[in-house]
Amino acid sequence: MKTANPFWKFFCSVQLTIVLLLSLAATSIIGTLIPQNQNPEAYIQAYGAFRYQLLNVLGLLDMYHSWWFQGLMMLLTINIVVCSIDRLQGSWKLIFNRHPIVRPERFSKRADARTLNDKRDVDDLVRVYEPLITHRYRHCQVIRNDDGAVIYGEKGRLSRLGVYIVHLSVICLILGGLVGSFFGFEAFVTIPEGEATDVVRIRNTGALHRLDFQIRCDDFNLTLYKNGAPKEYRSTLTILEGGKPVLQKDIIVNDPLRYRGINIFQSSYGQLPPEQVSRPAAPAPGPADSYTLSFTSKSSGMSYTRSVKVGMPVDIPEGLGQFLLVGYEANAVFRGMAVGAALKGLLTPPGGQAVEVLLPLKFANFDKMRGGAVVISVIGSPEMPGPAAKPAEPRYYTGLQVTRDPGVGLVYFGFVMMIAGCFVTFYLSHQQVCIVLERRQKTSRVILAGVTNRNKLAMQNVIEKIFGTMTKA
Structure with a gap:
């Protein structure tokens, strides 16, 4: 009945499985050739503006989160489910039949059957041979007839389910990936020592996401090799709920802090300007921790002054978007040219993707070369002339990668099921x-x-x- 249904027949097709697997393989190759989830500037420099826009529209810059890739995964899931159900219908009676029908001729006519003649009566032979089968096989039954008797033994019926366990594991892996893609996120945030935030910026889109708790960086420690290269950087983080600490942990690369399904990884670090560290770090930063930026609208010619701090986004007037100050770099380089001390930020236009902005402190009109609807310039910073600051220890900010993947449990379950299914399929038999x-x-x-x-x-x-035991019995 079901095979006559065109929908069922289409999704039950092995040809569809081959086409989907080849399509996923081909697109995965494309995903390795085109770097994924890079900054727009990197793509524009590599491919040009037109090709960047084309690749972005086709979803090839974040392929594994694109609608068409997720659609292929959904089709493959439906295909596996339908094929499994269709084939399980034929195996169901064989696997779960409590009273199997035994056909002696199926065994006696086999070319590899072993034969012997015995002078004892059939009933005597049943009493001798039945324990041999019962010892080796869980299910054993004796069927008597006018011509003699049949001793039937069987084990390992459930091993036929091994292939369906593997199918289920693949479905769990795919669904886990889709759940993480739809309901999870990958974001980043920079937090200076002694400060806290509950706002992170989503990777690729640049959209802001507010967490249900705050992350505070209590301390940052940097260990260097003798040649000056970073050996280890460690952040002491505290999770705050309602202003009260609930969890504290030191994190390093590949040793994240996990809290309420959120993973916080150590990703990067940076040093704050020297004058910004002229006073001890405190959870509540003062005016010296901020920069004064000018936002000039090209359409109206109006300039707006805003005070910004690292990790705290600000809205630009006239609906020109949002600006997030990412950090400070003492010796910044732009296209191979040293520009000195500079601020790094992300500009997110309305409905667009975040663009990385470099703001050298010595060149006020540097951002005019970028183009766009707004020009940003630094008009006040700790490095600009002002009162002399007292020497102080360097103060750093920590760069964190913040992720949430609600489908990871399904993925782990899928791996366990796949191992179990492969063991049953390859090492057990009916x-x-x-x-x-x-x-x-x-x-x-x-x-x-x-x-x-x-x-x-x-x-x-x-x-x-x-047979050797039977000849001796």
Whole structure:
């Protein structure tokens, strides 16, 4: 009935499975050739503005989160489910039938059946041979008829479900990835020492996301090799709920802090300007921690002055978007040219993607070269002339990667199921053995044979051992 349904017939097709797998393989190759989730400037520099826009529209810059890739994964999931159900219908009675029908001729006519003649009566042979089968096989039954008797043994029916367990594991892996893609996020945030925030910026889109708790950087420690290269950087983080600390942990690369399904990884770090550290770090920063930026609208010609701090986004007037100050770099380089101390930020236009902005402190009109609807310039910073600051220890900010993947539990379950399914599929088998006893005039004819759905060589060895025991019994 179901196979006559065009929808069912389409999704039950093995050809569809091949097409989907080849499509996923081809797109995955494209995903390795085109770097994923890079900054727009990197793509524009590599491919040009037109090709960047084309690749962005086609979803090839964040391929694994694109609608068409997720659609292929959904089609593959439906295809696997339908194929599994269709094939399980034919195996269901064989696997779960409590009273299987035994056909002696299926065994006695096999070319590899072993035969012997015995002078004992059929009933006597049943009493001798039945314990041999019962010892090896969980299910054993004796069927008597006018011509003699049949001793039937069977085990490993459930091993036929191994392939369906593998199918289920693949479905769990795909669904876990889709759940993480739809309901999870990957974001980043920079937090100066002693400060806290609950706002992170989503990767790629640049959209702001507010967490249900705050992350505070209590301390940052940097260890260097003798040649000056970073050896280890460690952040002491505290999770705050309602202003009260609930969890504290030191994190390093590949050793994240996990809280309420959120993973916080150590990703990067940076040093704050020297004058910004002229006073001890405190959870509540003062005016010296801020920069004064000018935002000039090209359409109206109006300039707006705003005070910004690292990690705290500000809205630009006239609906020109948002600006997030990412950090400070003492010796910035722009297209191979040293520009000195500079601020790094992200500008997110309305409905657009975040653009990285470099603001050298010595060149007020530097951002005019970028283009766009707004020009940003630094008009006040700790490095600009002002009162002399007292020497102080360097103060850093920590760069954190913040992720949430609600589908990771399904993925782990899928891996466990796949290991179990592969073990059942490759190491267990459905074995059936039958001893056919036929009455003759003065003797009884004994026929021994067995069948299995896989590993036939092992089954032949089992038959040889049973037959050797029978000849001695």
